[in-house]
Amino acid sequence: MITPTGRRKLISSLFVAFCAGAVLLALIPLALVLFFVISQGIRSLNLAFFTHMPTPVGESGGGMANAIVGTLMLSGLAGAMAIPIGIVSGIYMSEYAGTRFAALVRFAADTLNGVPSIVIGLFAYVVAVLPFKQFSALAGGFALGIMMIPIIARTTEELLLLVPGTMREGALALGATRARAVFSVVLPAALPGIVTGVVLALARIAGETAPLIFTAFNNRFFSTSLREPISSLTVQVYTYATGPYEDWHRQAWAGALVLVSIVLICSLLARLATRRLERMHARG
Amino acid sequence: MLIAIVVGIGVVLTHQSMPSIQKFGLSFWRTEIWDPVAGEFGALPFIWGTLYSSVLALLIATPIALGIAVFISELCPAALRQPLVFVTELLAAIPSIVYGLWGIFVLVPAVRSLETSLPDNVRKLPLFSGPPLGLGMLSAALILAIMVIPFISSISREVLKSVPPAQREGAYALGATRFEAIRAALFYARTGIIGAVMLGFGRALGETMAVTMVIGNNPKISASLFAPQYTMAAVVANEFAEAADDLYLSALVEIGLVLFIITLIINSLSRLLIWSMARTEAIVAEPVEAEATV
Numbered sequence: 001m002i003t004p005t006g007r008r009k010l011i012s013s014l015f016v017a018f019c020a021g022a023v024l025l026a027l028i029p030l031a032l033v034l035f036f037v038i039s040q041g042i043r044s045l046n047l048a049f050f051t052h053m054p055t056p057v058g059e060s061g062g063g064m065a066n067a068i069v070g071t072l073m074l075s076g077l078a079g080a081m082a083i084p085i086g087i088v089s090g091i092y093m094s095e096y097a098g099t100r101f102a103a104l105v106r107f108a109a110d111t112l113n114g115v116p117s118i119v120i121g122l123f124a125y126v127v128a129v130l131p132f133k134q135f136s137a138l139a140g141g142f143a144l145g146i147m148m149i150p151i152i153a154r155t156t157e158e159l160l161l162l163v164p165g166t167m168r169e170g171a172l173a174l175g176a177t178r179a180r181a182v183f184s185v186v187l188p189a190a191l192p193g194i195v196t197g198v199v200l201a202l203a204r205i206a207g208e209t210a211p212l213i214f215t216a217f218n219n220r221f222f223s224t225s226l227r228e229p230i231s232s233l234t235v236q237v238y239t240y241a242t243g244p245y246e247d248w249h250r251q252a253w254a255g256a257l258v259l260v261s262i263v264l265i266c267s268l269l270a271r272l273a274t275r276r277l278e279r280m281h282a283r284g
Numbered sequence: 285m286l287i288a289i290v291v292g293i294g295v296v297l298t299h300q301s302m303p304s305i306q307k308f309g310l311s312f313w314r315t316e317i318w319d320p321v322a323g324e325f326g327a328l329p330f331i332w333g334t335l336y337s338s339v340l341a342l343l344i345a346t347p348i349a350l351g352i353a354v355f356i357s358e359l360c361p362a363a364l365r366q367p368l369v370f371v372t373e374l375l376a377a378i379p380s381i382v383y384g385l386w387g388i389f390v391l392v393p394a395v396r397s398l399e400t401s402l403p404d405n406v407r408k409l410p411l412f413s414g415p416p417l418g419l420g421m422l423s424a425a426l427i428l429a430i431m432v433i434p435f436i437s438s439i440s441r442e443v444l445k446s447v448p449p450a451q452r453e454g455a456y457a458l459g460a461t462r463f464e465a466i467r468a469a470l471f472y473a474r475t476g477i478i479g480a481v482m483l484g485f486g487r488a489l490g491e492t493m494a495v496t497m498v499i500g501n502n503p504k505i506s507a508s509l510f511a512p513q514y515t516m517a518a519v520v521a522n523e524f525a526e527a528a529d530d531l532y533l534s535a536l537v538e539i540g541l542v543l544f545i546i547t548l549i550i551n552s553l554s555r556l557l558i559w560s561m562a563r564t565e566a567i568v569a570e571p572v573e574a575e576a577t578v
Contacts, residue, residue, distance in 0.1 A: 267373070
């Protein structure tokens with residue numbers, strides 16, 4: 001017979017075991033995904049992947065040079081659009097924290113963050129493709145930029161709020177105007193963190209596919225024109241993965257490996273940077 | 285600017301889907317025949333597929349995500365905490381196209397062999413009927429579950445962190461076991477946790493690439509886990525670039541519009557729940573400060 005206390009203890013241990021099991025269960029897919037991406041990707045990744053163009057169907061070899069350049073360009077365009085808007089919105093939210101309008105802006109940022117990426121793609125299509133009757137790199141960058149704005153805005157806001165109030169007050173006490181205090185004292189103090197946030201945001205949108213399918217579309221040829229369709233790593237992986245050819249699948253895995261490496265490296269760097277920042281703050 | 289974008293998305297999509305709204309009205313959402321060639325557009329199969337896959341994914345993901353949150357915030361040794369947080373966040377950082385690729389070449393074959401290995405009398409149940417393709421609802425739900433686990437667990441973790449220690453200490457002082465104390469904390473945090481699960485639901489509804497690649501893309505309503513189906517996001521991703529005539533385009537935009545509205549509502553509700561949790565928290569913990577900010 002189990003005593004009631006024994007039963008309670010048993011349930012408790014089972015619960016602890018369940019929680020630990022849940023962690024392990026979640027680690028399995030992560031390990032599997034990384035394992036397959038790395039093992040399959042390494043086999044197909046070579047120098048040609050970075051320097052060569054896609055070959056015509058049926059010919060083996062070739063690479064994704066155009067897609068890599070495309071992804072870089074699209075991310076650059078998105079950044080050029082989102083970084084200024086995002087940082088300014090972030091400054092606004094932290095400076096006017098507590099006002100009704102700032103709360104509204106924050107709500108809009110969170111909402112935009114939750115909008116499915118495919119819907120952002122539709123929006124960019126209607127705004128930036130339909131009027132010109134052409135898929136273009138610009139439209140793709142616009143779609144990615146919209147996705148990036150709320151991420152940067154929220155990161156900026158959070159980091160600015162972390163800056164000690166005494167710094168701002170010190171600047172104001174020295175006779176600085178509010179704008180001056182924000183731009184010469186508060187913002188520089190938070191800058192390293194904001195840069196980290198921007199890098200993470202760039203890594204995240206470099207991995208987006210859905211908003212690009214019908215904005216930047218795809219391009220088999222090398223292109224750096226903003227008005228032409230442009231290829232990207234993600235869309236190229238999608239095309240290759242859903243295609244019927246063995247060689248395409250190989251290339252898709254290589255593309256996935258490059259994407260995952262970008263994300264991994266950025267997250268690791270960001271983590272190291274935040275850690276250093278935290279230590280600096282602790283000391284200061 | 286941010287506000288303008290959110291409002292803009294709503295306005296632009298509504299404008300663009302007018303032809304389809306005017307032509308079909310509500311029957312667009314009640315009929316289940318999707319035949320672009322014949323000009324017949326019924327979006328019911330997509331709604332069904334989206335809801336079915338998301339609910340299924342949440343059923344799988346919620347217990348696991350809560351387990352992770354509890355383990356990280358309450359049970360695990362401090363040295364393990366940061367690495368575990370990092371690893372679960374990594375799960376969220378992997379691009380959805382990579383999940384999709386992995387889904388096609390690893391998960392789907394695995395699901396297929398699982399399907400074929402089921403005994404015949406089980407296969408006769410409506411839940412498991414149909415040919416064992418591998419591509420279908422089960423694969424989609426599994427991959428969605430993997431993708432929403434990190435979201436639910438990280439927000440639940442935050443919510444659990446905001447439960448005052450006095451709650452747990454009180455429970456322990458009354459002689460509660462670990463499970464009973466944590467159950468008390470979970471109960472205290474219930475609004476926030478429901479908010480976290482709903483946020484995960486919003487993510488699952490809108491997830492596009494990975495689902496498109498494994499669900500089979502077949503606009504047929506079916507209760508079977510093995511049947512290939514379709515979701516709202518997937519149909520837009522697949523057919524939009526090929527949609528030739530205006531009515532077809534506008535029908536797809538209307539699907540996107542509804543997806544936008546649904547996720548908007550779900551996200552707002554879940555934020556509200558999480559916020560209200562955080563607010564009562566602030567008042568209980570620091571009544572003086574809370575009053576000062578009001």
